Amino acid sequence: MARMFRVLGVLTLAIGLMAFAGGLIEMALLFFFQTAFFILLGYLNLSERSYILTFWGYMIVAFLGFTYYSVFVMEMPY
Template sequence: MARMFRVLGFWTLVIGLMAFAGDLFEMALLFFFQTAVFFLLGYLNLTERTYMLTFWAYMVLSFLGFTYWTIFEMGIPV
């Protein structure tokens, strides 16, 4: 399970580099931060249950953040 967090770190690094190349600096910084967190979690050698709970907490936070951003920050076209 720890290896999966390192894989997630690799893909968030790739996405962050592409965002940086496309002049999307805020998005790049967000993905670089996620990369650091995923790599850190990947090397902590936690239990599988802890990794699963951490991943679910990450998914809930990311979906809530995405929903908030799309509804309140982007606005709904009328």
Template sequence: MARMFRVLGFFTLAIGLMAFAGDLVEMALLFFLQTAFFVILGYLKFTERTYILLFWGYMIVTFTGFSYWTVFQMDLPL
């Protein structure tokens, strides 16, 4: 399970580099922070249950933040 967090770190790094190449600096920094988070978690020796709980917590925070941003912060055409 720890290896999966390193894989997530790799993919977030790839997305961050593509965002940086596209001049989306804020998005790139967000994904670089996620990369560091996932890689650090990948090298810690947690139990599988801990990794699953951490992933669920990450998903809840991410989807809540994304939903808040899209509903309350973006100018949506009506």
């Protein structure tokens, strides 16, 4: 299970690098922070239950953040 978080770290690093190359600095920084979080979590050697609960917590925070941003922050095109 720990390897999966390292794989997520590599994938978020790739997305962050592509965002940085495209000039999306805020998005790139967000994905670089996620990369550091996933890589650090991958080397903690927690139990499988801890990894699953951490991932669920991450997904809830990510979905709530995305929903808040898309509803209250983004301007709606008319």
